[in-house]
Amino acid sequence: MRAQGATDTVKKICVFGAGAIGGHLAAKLARAGLDVSVVARGAHLQAIREKGLRFTSDTEDFVTHPNATSDTRELGPQDLVITTLKAHALPGAAEQMAPLLGRGTPVVFAVNGIPWWYPYRGEQPALGPVASRLDPQGALWKTLGANRAIGCVISSPNEVIAPGVVHNNRPHNSFIVGEPTGQMTERLTALVTALQPALPGVAATTDIRTAMWNKLILNLAGSPLSCLVDAPWIEFTGNPGMVRIFTALVNEATRVAAAHGVAVTTTAEQLLALMQQVRHVPSMLADLRAKRPLETDAILGAVQDLARAAGIDTPTLDIIAALLEQRARSLNTNPQAATS
Numbered sequence: 001m002r003a004q005g006a007t008d009t010v011k012k013i014c015v016f017g018a019g020a021i022g023g024h025l026a027a028k029l030a031r032a033g034l035d036v037s038v039v040a041r042g043a044h045l046q047a048i049r050e051k052g053l054r055f056t057s058d059t060e061d062f063v064t065h066p067n068a069t070s071d072t073r074e075l076g077p078q079d080l081v082i083t084t085l086k087a088h089a090l091p092g093a094a095e096q097m098a099p100l101l102g103r104g105t106p107v108v109f110a111v112n113g114i115p116w117w118y119p120y121r122g123e124q125p126a127l128g129p130v131a132s133r134l135d136p137q138g139a140l141w142k143t144l145g146a147n148r149a150i151g152c153v154i155s156s157p158n159e160v161i162a163p164g165v166v167h168n169n170r171p172h173n174s175f176i177v178g179e180p181t182g183q184m185t186e187r188l189t190a191l192v193t194a195l196q197p198a199l200p201g202v203a204a205t206t207d208i209r210t211a212m213w214n215k216l217i218l219n220l221a222g223s224p225l226s227c228l229v230d231a232p233w234i235e236f237t238g239n240p241g242m243v244r245i246f247t248a249l250v251n252e253a254t255r256v257a258a259a260h261g262v263a264v265t266t267t268a269e270q271l272l273a274l275m276q277q278v279r280h281v282p283s284m285l286a287d288l289r290a291k292r293p294l295e296t297d298a299i300l301g302a303v304q305d306l307a308r309a310a311g312i313d314t315p316t317l318d319i320i321a322a323l324l325e326q327r328a329r330s331l332n333t334n335p336q337a338a339t340s
């Protein structure tokens, strides 16, 4: 369905936190001639400003020149903001995002794990522990508000291989967007219409929560194991003991989702088949190796909270979360760890 006037309503787009995923999105949008700005920082920002934003893959290599800054006040209100920050970086960036927001500017949260908006079903969070874990001071809620939020489930392996250079590891990339309410709103169809020509993997769903869980189980089961053995998935998918742990994690998360009304449709077997095809280092392992904070609260801790709320036991998840927390601590990262 094509939204009326979609290209007129979504003209100015800001990608906030243009690292691996944001860099991919911004490069493709800029190549298609859209009015794209990126918010970035450090050497990456400097490189984008000086040499442009370069996208590489097995089949493509191109440079674009989006407007790049670390100061959102230079950009002003946008028609659409896409944030591609790590989950734990979102609350601290809420104030920085404020200048980008016009009265009705939607914000797409392209992020792994349980997103901060997930507990809101109206004015108040229905699941207090999840809300306080993912938005501890309520900065996102107060500055942005859950009504602006559009969910986005990313299946697209990317890495920043040098300042200003994003490498994509798969020809097929998908970015599923959906309203937390499940409605097919005008703003949702407008954004899909605006983005799809540049990013054919963008598609809308009326069930973003199921899409989110179907992806989350891959990150919840695969990424911590990668971190614990310091290897991409492909190196342990043939190990029967690792497959047993992986399957137990998938089964526990599937039970938690079911207790909250979501029927996960992806199986451990399907995920393992997918994992055998990709040599990509999961973003959590990339973070661990770089001693950056891990998204453990969104990917593990929030699922533990949801399990507790529903009275579901997650023995394997609890062990893996504790091991990961300790591993991150030993490596001197800031683990953002689950401590339940």
Ligand SMILES: NC(=O)C1=CN([C@@H]2O[C@H](COP(=O)(O)OP(=O)(O)OC[C@H]3O[C@@H](n4cnc5c(N)ncnc54)[C@H](OP(=O)(O)O)[C@@H]3O)[C@@H](O)[C@H]2O)C=CC1
Pocket (backbone or CB within 6 Å): 016, 017, 018, 019, 020, 021, 022, 039, 040, 041, 042, 044, 070, 084, 085, 086, 087, 089, 092, 093, 096, 110, 111, 112, 113, 154, 155, 156, 157, 158, 159, 160, 283, 295
């Ligand atoms: N990479 C991947 O292949 C995939 C990632 N995902 C998910 O997508 C989300 C984004 O991940 P990814 O792209 O890998 O993350 P990155 O760390 O590559 O990108 C985030 C970028 O935001 C920058 N940043 C953080 N805070 C600010 C700020 N206040 N102002 C300006 N820039 C800021 C970071 O800079 P700095 O480096 O200086 O902190 C970094 O460049 C995560 O939830 C991840 O789990 C999902 C699927 C695949």
Ligand SMILES: CC(C)(CO)C(=O)C(=O)O
Pocket (backbone or CB within 6 Å): 112, 154, 155, 156, 157, 158, 219, 223, 280, 281, 282, 283, 284
């Ligand atoms: C596994 C992958 C690449 C899936 O898109 C991912 O989510 C990550 O690296 O965190």
